[in-house]
Amino acid sequence: MLRGFDRLFALLAASLSVQSVLAEEQAVERWGVNMPKGVTEVAQTTYELHMLIFWICVAIGALVFGVMFYSMWRHRKSKGYKAAQFHESTAVELVWTIIPTVILILMAIPATKTLYEIYDTDKADLDIMITGYQWKWKYDYIGSDVTFFSNLSTPRSQINNEQPKSPNYLLEVDEPLVVPIKKKIRFLITANDVIHAWWVPDLAVKKDAIPGFINESWTRIEEPGIYRGQCAELCGKDHGFMPIVVKAVPQEEYNAWLDGRVASAVKMRELTGKTFTFDELFAQGEKVYNSMCAACHQPNGKGVPGVFPAIAGSKIATGPLNTHLDIVIDGSQVNPAMQAFGEQLSEVDIAAVITYQRNAFGNEMGDTVQPVDILNFKNKQ
């Protein structure tokens, strides 16, 4: 909780140096004051709509506040101004009911048009299923074998201020969503546990990911580039650490990437039969642990008391192997926060992470779990 207010004062003192940490050329972006214009037609229409409403509001504001400041300046008692006593005028009140209504109708027309455009998800060239998990995104390319998770790649040491922050701090992932440009891409959006929202400002796509329901949205990106966003619905403690990165590339590059992805999926399946050494498993397990488990059980395996149990010295990680396999593969019946990782991770990764958990943080079980063991366990069920 509170780590002492002396840190706050140290921070206040350090605040001036924050400015110099950031490169000069980022200055313009750093002071971003408006919605991005975006890289899709919908985003640009939305931007224009936003600016239109904004300027109408500014104009009305200038008028109303103008009259107000004028009377505050002119009609002061200290200047000897005598108050008039009028207090009713049906005509005037009708005028300022009717004029705003007309303005609203004028606003509603372009808004309705844009809304129809956003809702038109028909005739997509490519369908991608997006699933929100606490706290990562899963992408399924429908019609191919390609499916993967996308995790925050900013190291914990940067978040805890032990290391300088990278330029894309908190907006970088290990596996970006790769899509082709100039293609209509339909997103099917859902969630596995709680409600999340998938949002990329440059694409003007924001849609809630709701467990048990599938929402639709679409985009057609005109320019190649990397577009960043974040989860936009409070989804628990790591809500702020759930970035989205979309990499839009030309069609050929996309095809090549997809082929590579399919090939590595095949290779991964072959690896299931291989026998690994303890060290290989332990090293891979540490990687998997840090991307999949550390958000709850903490990087040091100590958990969060009362919320997320510890791995260090836990009954499960130092007890019978089958109980451990069961909870990792099928999740917990008691605590829904513990997801079923059987479908999320490959056999190799599950074997590795279980080996790691049983031998790290002072747990010294000496177990070596092979991918085959995982496969056998799954098949028995």
Next chain:
Amino acid sequence: MAHGPQTGLKRWLYTTNHKDIGTLYLWFSFAMFFLGGCMALIIRAELFEPGLQIVQPEFFNQMTTMHGLIMVFGAVMPAFVGLANWMVPMMIGAPDMALPRMNNWSFWILPFGFAMLASTLFMEGGAPNFGWTFYAPLSTEYAPPSVTFFIFSIHILGASSIMGAINIIATILNMRAPGMTLMKMPLFVWTWLITAYLLIAVMPVLAGVVTMMLMDIHFGTSFFSAAGGGDPVLFQHVFWFFGHPEVYIMILPAFGIISAIIPTFTRKPLFGYSSMVYATAAIAFLSMIVWAHHMFTVGMPIAGELFFMYATMLISVPTGVKIFNWVSTMFRGSMTFETPMLFAIAFIILFAIGGFSGLMLAIAPADFQYHDTYFVVAHFHYVLVPGAIFSITAGVYYWLPKWTGNMYNETMGKVHFWLAFIGLNLTFFPMHFVGLAGMPRRIPDYALQFADFNQMASMGAFLFGAAQVVFLFNVVRTVMGGKKATDKVWDNPEGLEWTVPSPAPYHTFSTPPVIR
């Protein structure tokens, strides 16, 4: 005939006097305002720069949740109820509230409700951490065990609000002085009458939704779990059917306060009294049919989006009428700028800005971009801080001499105003920018491009907090003593409350005044 209050603790514990209960409500609200404010300062201290410095994300989420709940249910609503208790009987020429013993109850269950809510901070797993909107299933399947205490606490707060509302309606409809027709009532009384109906309409809905949560958590139902045949979006519909009128509950009485203050300091009658009444009623009605504009991104059918968009846009018409009427009242008046007037003018300007961003949010396609960003945080703080807090502050300064018989310190009042005004704008204006630039709300840490505006906002928040300490000091000093106030206090105030001595006697109007 003239008997005074009991002495000591008993006076406050057993009191059925509307003035004592009003005072209790106001002090309770003030205490909660400081508690919720300290939580806001923890949030702003953490957001002073990127990275995790002061608190961990779990505790950050608890702070955002508790800050919201305490400010809504602990600070703003009880303050308005306190003002109603003090002023409504005096404004309509009644000797007291219609149901004085229930009045005592509706106050005294509040501290217990909040003690229960605050106690969750010390429970294993921590306090509620799912935001003040507590969307299921985060608040049901994935919530800390303390959620059960949170649910009971909400039930208690709701019961208190409903009792308070019944009392106000009964008082206004039955106890007006002879000759005071409905269309002669002060606007503060009118706005509270309408607010009380809103409360009775929607507080049971909140009680219903938390009961459904309780059933899901402990009794095996699945209202909000798709796996059991329920619907997580159902929660949002029920919640916002309460939640949207709720935000109007927190603003309508403010309209009444401002409509009392502006004419006093412009020395000119309020412009368009009857259209003010109709506009208030129209806003209350519209507030009940626009709830789903909080849910534009849940995936509603387009017909639903369009209906809620149009209905929401329509609210700006009656709200505009109110603003135009206040400005017309000021136009060709003879203005002076005492502290209540300064707060009232700031209310009009800043509330209008909050209204503009509200209109922008109503435009569904643009809302897809604004939704759940700091733009929304900026919007509702511009509506609630100047709207509710500034109007309450203005009301306190305006009526304090009548309550205590002493004048507050004008210089200190002006210092309070300017510090609060600058602090508020410094805190919340930059939030529009970071929101538009892409910063989601409710995140404990953020990307580097949002750093500068967040730093500004945090400094503004501490300034705003410091301003309130000046306020506290000024109020305590005035209660203790000071320059004696006249009966009329201000130059040309309107209303029955100014016909009685300052301080107002413990029992007013034992013979009803006659209104011509």
